[in-house]
Amino acid sequence: MIIIGIDPHKSAHTAVAVDAAGHKVGQRRFVVNSGTFGRLLHWCAQWPGRRFAVEGASGLGRSLAQQLAAAGEDVVDVPSTLSARARLLATGGDRKTDPADALHVAQVALFRTDLRKVSAEDQSTILRLLTERHDDLTGERTRIVNRLHAVPAASSCGSGMRCPRDSATRSASVRASASREASQRYSVADRARAPGARTSRACSSSSSPMPSWTASMLSASVDR
The missing domain is CATH 3.30.420.10 (Ribonuclease H-like superfamily/Ribonuclease H)
Incomplete structure (x- = not known):
């Protein structure tokens, strides 16, 4: 043979x-x-x-x-x-x-x-091979599409920052950021308007004279 x-x-x-x-x-x-x-x-x-x-x-x-x-x-x-x-x-x-x-x-x-x-393989084996090949091609297409979608997002938002995907998400992000900044500003203003804060700042500063209304309040409290 x-x-x-x-x-x-x-x-x-x-x-x-x-x-x-x-x-x-x-x-x-x-x-x-x-x-x-x-x-x-x-x-x-x-x-x-x-x-x-x-x-x-x-x-x-x-x-x-x-x-x-x-x-x-x-x-x-x-x-x-x-x-x-x-x-x-x-x-x-x-x-x-x-x-x-x-x-x-x-x-x-x-x-x-x-x-x-x-x-020789039968028809069931051939169909299984075709199905596996179809699944491989579908997964490859999904991977390529995801990469193509990621390229414009990275180029428009920059490589070092994350960009929201839609306008609604971007608007919500902007509103949240503005709300945080406003709350921080209001918190600083409230502390500045508090009488105790003014008194402590005035007393701790030796270079500026004590205001008249602060002196009168202190003398009245001492008399009582």
Whole structure:
């Protein structure tokens, strides 16, 4: 049996075919577009007895793995941790290239019998994926709209102050501020008009003479 290891990426997929001994018998790179799947099957038609090993069939390679499974191909999922371990054992380092990764994926699938077999997803799974994607797009749109609303508010109110959002809130804020200032002014004026406050200020000031009405009040109290 021929094992075809695939290293999937967003822009291109690299496929390497190995025989039963693990020797490479073919290699090709496929640019990702609408005709990628057809070209891959046409290239693999030279090996009737074949099995596909896709790295990350539940992640980045999910679309390709599902296309292969829906076409009736034998597909297994190779976790990236296993392919990385095989690369480390083969090269003695962590340097990686797409052809080398695809080769190690195929070799892992050749010698491991406990890999997960990829099956075609039904309509419920597809609807769930579409719903999750819709929720992600809705959340992203809400985040962008909130940011766009925050930019004019920050530019009009300044970066160091908080600006009320509507005219009613701004009016209430202005009225509250004016009321606080008026109460402070009235409190100061009441203290200034109090006779005790005037007497204490007059007595504590040695440079200014005592007013006549204050002296008369003090003398009258002493007589009583």
